[in-house]
Amino acid sequence: MTERTAFRDTETGGKADRAVVRDALGVGVAVGLSGFAFGVTSAGSGLTLMQTCALSLLVFTGASQFALVGALAAGGGPFTAAAGAFFLGVRNAFYGLRLSQLLALPRAVRPFAAQWVIDETAAVALAQPTRRAARIGFFVTGLSLYVLWNLTTLLGALGAGAIGDTGAWGLDAAGPAVFLALLAPMLKTGTERAVAGLAVLLGLGLLPVLPAGVPVLMAALAAPVVLWADGRRKGRGIEG
Amino acid sequence: MNVWIAIGVTVLGCYAVKLAGLLVPAGALERPVVKRLAALLPVALLAALTAEQTFADGQVLVLDARAAGLGAAAVALVLRAPFLLVVAAAVLVTAGVRAMGVG
DSSP: OOHHHHHHHHHTTOOOHHHHHHHHHHHHHHHHHTHHHHHHHHHHTTOOHHHHHHIIIIIOOHHHHHHHHHHHHTTOOHHHHHHHHHHHHTHHHHHHHHHHHHHOOOTTTHHHHGGGOSHHHHHHHHTOSSHHHHHHHHHHHHHHHHHHHHHHHHHHHHHHHHHOOTGGGTGGGHHHHHHHHHHGGGOOSHHHHHHHHHHHHHHHHHTTTSOTTHHHHHHTTHHHHHHHHHHHHHTSOTTO | OHHHHHHHHHHHHHHHHHHHHHHSOGGGGOSHHHHHHHHHHHHHHHHHHHHHHHHEETTEEOOOHHHHHHHHHHHHHHTTOOHHHHHHHHHHHHHHHHHTTOO
């Protein structure tokens, strides 16, 4: 892109490539570093170094990874533990639906890009005004997060014994803070806020009565419910 | 062995759902209501995940130091702090509250 078009992009409310890269790296680095917390937690749950690293390399979706090692540590069977992790991972399919249209990747690239379809890459890509910016955001966030998440997982697993109690270091608060930071820019209108509020109620309310991972999926129902209620209130189709 | 089975099933399942989303034909998303829904679903999921990872201990709801950490993250967000600072605020405040023996 020439200097001139970059300037025009800025003028028209778009974002220069450099700004997208900076945002993407901010997310990639911050979340990538929290792989350390996963490495420590996983090793502390009794998984070997190989098992811990295999999860970060091959599953690469933090909430599912945490859920799996948590369930195994709590004595859950392999299939129950995997089911909880899977249910948490289902949300990535929703991100994929959205990203598929936005990024318009060639079919041959999709199987490789799929591994990077997670909360953070979706949040960064969806926040961009143009396809070019979305692609840059997705790629830079995906690459930096994947590399760092795996490196820090390894370091965390190796250093787990030395650190002791991860809770004492407050590392368990990194996950929710990351999710909140990704969520905040999406809460633009009353509709988004209503969806978020209802999702919190559903997620927390159903937590004690449903198996791990399922309450979050049920909370996804907040989206269609609020859309439907919005449509009713406005007295026209829910397309508005 | 059980752990490797759990890892294998999780790897296959999680990759399959990621790929499934990307492979749905673009035409399926042309209707405005579907677009709107696809944009709102991540909002619902992220909100529920934030709440559960802050207030859940297994299947029990608890109020502990993580809530203070999340509050600090929220304040940092309102002040438009950079991403890393938001996460650092949550971690430091949570550790600090625990060090004082609360939660």
